[in-house]
Amino acid sequence: MVFPQRLYLHALLVACCCVLLLADAQRTHPSEVTALRSVKRSLLDPKDYLRNWNRGDPCRSNWTGVICFNEIGTDDYLHVRELLLMNMNLSGTLSPELQKLAHLEILDFMWNNISGSIPNEIGQISSLVLLLLNGNKLSGTLPSELGYLSNLNRFQIDENNITGPIPKSFSNLKKVKHLHFNNNSLTGQIPVELSNLTNIFHVLLDNNKLSGNLPPQLSALPNLQILQLDNNNFSGSDIPASYGNFSNILKLSLRNCSLKGALPDFSKIRHLKYLDLSWNELTGPIPSSNFSKDVTTINLSNNILNGSIPQSFSDLPLLQMLLLKNNMLSGSVPDSLWKNISFPKKARLLLDLRNNSLSRVQGDLTPPQNVTLRLDGNLICTNGSISNANLFCESKGKEWISLPNNSTNSALDCPPLACPTPDFYEYSPASPLRCFCAAPLRIGYRLKSPSFSYFPPYIDQFGEYVTDFLQMEPYQLWIDSYQWEKGPRLRMYLKLFPKVNETYTRTFNESEVLRIRGIFASWRFPGSDLFGPYELLNFTLQGPYSYVNFNSERKGVSWRRLAAITAGAVVTAVAISAVVAALLLRRYSKHEREISRRRSSSKASLLNSGIRGFSFKELAEATDDFSSSTLVGRGGYGKVYRGVLSDNTVAAIKRADEGSLQGEKEFLNEIELLSRLHHRNLVSLIGYCDEESEQMLVYEFMSNGTLRDWLSGSNSQ
Template identity: 55%
Template sequence: MKIMDFMWNSIGGSIPKEVGNITSLELLLLNGNQLTGSLPEEIGFVPNLNRIQIDQNHISGSIPKSFANLNKTEHFHMNNNSLSGQIPPELSRLPSLVHLLLDNNNLSGYLPPELSQLPKLLIVQLDNNNFSGSSIPSSYGNITTLLKLSLRNCSLEGPALDASGIPQLGYLDISWNQLTGPIPSGKLASNITTIDLSHNRLNGSIPGSFSGLPNLQRLSMENNNLDGSVPSDVWRNIDFSGNRSLILDFHNNALTILANPLTPPANVTILLSGNPICTSQNQLNISQYCQSTSVVVPGGSTNNDTLCPPCSTDLPHENILRSPIPCLCAIPLHVDYRLKSPGFWDFVPYEAEFQHYLSSGLSLSSYQLEVSTFMWEEGPRLKMNLKLFPNNTALFNSGEVLRLRDMFTGWLITDSDIFGPYELIDFIPGWYENVLPRRTKSSLTTGATVGIVIAAFAAAAILSSLITLIILRRHSSQISKRRNAKKIQMKIDGVKDLTFEELSNSTSNFSDSALIGQGGYGKVYRGILADGTGAAVKRTQQGSLQGSEEFFTEIELLSRLHHRNLVSLVGYCDEDNEQMLVYEYMPNGNLRDHLSAQAKEALSFPMRLRIALGSSRGILYLHTEADPPIYHRDIKSSNILLDSKFVAKVADFGLSRLAPLPAMEGVAPGHVSTVVKGTPGYLDPEYFLTHNLTDKSDVYSLGVVFLELLTGMQPISHGKNLVREVVAANQSGMILSVVDTRMGPCPGECLERFAALGLRCCRDETDARPSMAEVVRELETIWQMTPETDSVPLELESESVSMDPSRTGTQPSSWSAGGSMMAYQYMSSSDVSGSNLPSGLVPSTNPR
């Protein structure tokens, strides 16, 4: 047996270790299921294995070191699972490996420099893992075969990679990390399409080496600390004929100079908002580039305009748009297809090349293949629907249908450098169904048939493992029959479909001893899943149940959100009038509990600052990276959870938090709501009055959390409002009277800037508040100023003074809250309560 294909069959259970006994196996295709457990190390001893596709399951545990024995393996696809631990450096011994896809897991440790020794490596995709403290090995800049390197959102530190030594590099993404230092000035490969260095801490000027790259589609450097000149000729040597375009995103940096006039072609988009140059009165001619604008990755469909008369409706005929025979009608085959790691940002300029590549691989003429629709998914991955037409006739013959089906399912199409590895999602024969052997994805017959075929080739141990798979499929089918007949069946990547019985067992039958939270939606229980993973089970009460379609839409949305400062969705349950969401468990509870007077240990100032920064990064991700964008609406300290290392993770966001879409003509604006959602004390006053929700509404709520971190107090306590009390204390020169002494001594300038930022966020006027990107940048600056140790000397007693600019130098850029602040090297407050607002220390004020 050479092929084991169980793709997209909703199989549960674990991978049997007996698979390792199938010595003739070449393709192991288990992606798109609900497999759990760990990877059997026995797989590493299958000598002929060429392709491992176990992506989009729930596999946990580490990658076995035995996989380094797979000398013939070219494709290593294990993305979208729950793998943890270190990437084994031993994988560098794989002589044939071309694709290493491990993105969207829980991998940690350091990036192995040894991967640069792989002689045939083309694609490295490790996005959305947690290599905290690791830097990008400089040796990765010497992988001469590399076509794509994607290390997005991996908690990487240190300098940016100098990739100028990679001669064929077409795609580089090292965004959403904590990289520092200047951008390397070496010239990148001429065929590069995408360069994303955004959301880091890079400084210095933008090198001129990004000019003259003929295939460049996007250059993203937003949300860094870059200064100097705005590049004015990046588009040099780019041919903008046809549908070519270029995005240059430099917003939220410190660019101040325009050395040459900006005269880009019409197809070039430049984004400069959030740079000082946009506020310079001498640069009015660039105002068009200073608007707050987001760029959406384009999707689309084929233009079906034709002058031909409609085809007959008796059969599902369609016009073949590019047929050499005018107005030829034929019945197409449909194929759902996905590019798992494309080497470009915009598909439109590559569409014709893709049609030629794939039609050639299928031995079809180019006009016989049409991309009906395409859309980008998280990854980024490109999903599309293809139509295949017969050659100058109305119908495929049966032999051609079977040949095409076998070409797709047998992985007989050669991978392309620019389009990367592909995935067959579904081959849809439609009208030609009677040509193919009858089979149903959800039936047991398929599993039994496959079991019989494999048993003919395998030993008794293998037969045993396949019987196990069949039993699991029967069990899954029985469970499905018990569910509500109206439930919408769908597969959601990376999220476990759990049964009520499984969750009941994990929570000791939802016992009170497992109860860890309760709200208007229902109750939250601590649970231990079957694989030993800790989880928080959110059980919706009867009055809060959603329709199945809405419920699954919310799950699908949540499953696409991956950020180290967001609580991850692990699974869900929708059966027997029960709807439950299962999240990763946060052992250190919520921030509010740690700020209360009853907390066993107080949070130090550096810990509070780190929590503020992590929470802000999570919210910034929701605003700018989620698709569609999400406004939280209910940010509060009890919705900021802390993991075992006190890393902050924002919770309680979902479908009800979708950011408003632009208003359409004749339709009421989507951002005006008749019901204000939120928690008293955290509500944006402008949103409360106008019901007009914006991203600055979240900024206000987060500012209240910052003031909670500063004071330890609650937003509303004993009739007093936290924001008004802190503003009054600041204006009276008594800001130290409200600072929480339990956090110990802290640097005065850091405390000053943090308090100023919190007050800016809580300004009544929306326009006076900073953007989330500005909040993150200011917190990163304060963090860099904060000593790494908590043991700082106490050099200041509490006193009431006003800030003297002559003593402190220039005011911090974040200062616009009004009033006065303290500015000394180190600062500590007097002994005041950490739970209630002090009485008598500040002028009496009325609550908001």
């Protein structure tokens, strides 16, 4: 019987349609697609990093920088979880449409050239955890609406041109741990309301134009570890006495802030490591009470301090810098400053006491070689009280810390040119296997506020800190170079090498690259008393890693949920198909047969005429994925690319814009018409592509320019 066969086929058809509808539901929410397209329109992308944002679905087509949740939401759509556009040379502005990314957790535009103001609409993305806008050219004021981001953990806008006050509404950021607002032009007083941020760890406000009084209430913050306010103008303000009562502060830096008054007693701060109050107008003596035994740096230079050097400075085993120059200190210099210290490996100590009124040395003036003592500008250098004054009283004009540029290959005696592709492969310098050649991952990394002044004693500890959390062996990390920058901040260039194993694998696999990069980019490293907050400057993928796509992780729908929904769809399809099959088949079967006959006839006719049907993949490969370097023209219909087909034929590939697409019937009719046109002055049609929502025509390539060029004379010889 014919009809039961049709009914069976229809049931199968409906079931397939349900599954296709399910697959269609595995797409990004339409409002988020709209938002991403708006983001792209607002940006200038000179290196064409976002070229694949013109087609397909963001979550299913691996749009550059777009990371989605791994399951569809309750609304049967995929949602964007992370927008990672760091270090892509982007300019332009930030689109207010970002607010439509309602499930976004990470917004990362670091190290671009984006200008304009921060849209206040970003304050509506309540799911946001990381807001990373540092290293751009943003201007304008901070929107008070950003105080609505109740889940925000890290807020970075440093190294921009942002002006105006810090909104009081930021006191609502109850979960925030990091406020990095340094290197802008912020004005006004630090809001007292920030003392409500009980979870805050790091407050970096240095290099702004802040003024007014320092809020004493900040000292009550229970978890604050770093308060860095250098180079602001708190003119006439005293340092609040309560600043000696911070419970967990590790680093307090108030350099060049126009502060007056006396020094607080810092002896109650149990784990203070770094204190910089230089370049102020502080008066009175230095408190004689003991500092924390963890302190590495004390900088009180360029003030108006008087009295003597406290004996308590002689009992600081980890001290690297004691800077007291350009004050009014008098009395003696105790030799216990260097005698009582048992220097650890690679340790150095700088004692800069220049330009005071110190008159003598108490004890033996023979500091060890790893101590640099500067006494010029004191009475001690002119009154004849020391015989070797020339060693300590003459400025030699050299830095006390030398910062070597380590080279991964300099210390290795390995055969030259034995590594393949030297630009990408090199010898792993610390590998247990001698002359092990591998391709490292290259990482730009910066410590934003370290709690030390001299890095070599902490290099091994830093290596363990990084490799332990990455679950790697210490020899896999190599610090290729490092240098101090203003702040002070410590910039590094790291290399991570693959682990030596039985197969001598020279590269990391893709999943390992994604794992490592995810840890760096998501700030998942544990907090460190010494190394403080860090920032990722770049994560370079080249050579054998250039194929890695960060968007390939966390995509699609979980198989368990997909199987359950698919099974339900099939059962439902079979149940309803018996009811609707007869009506649908009677009404549409004749019509569908006619359409099918016409389509088959059209395509068969084209094939018989020598017109070739190309797949989208073939034409994408021919044009280097429709790279801008292969673009040769543009018209009202779309863009034209120069491509090289698989048989080495050079072709002009005309790709229709989305707004120029036709129905399949009209498109095939047009191709059939063009296939009949033959003239020695007309380029011939080679073939076409009609798949993946694309319509393309493939012509012979005219290598000597366009008809317009010849008519206008621009191609005349």
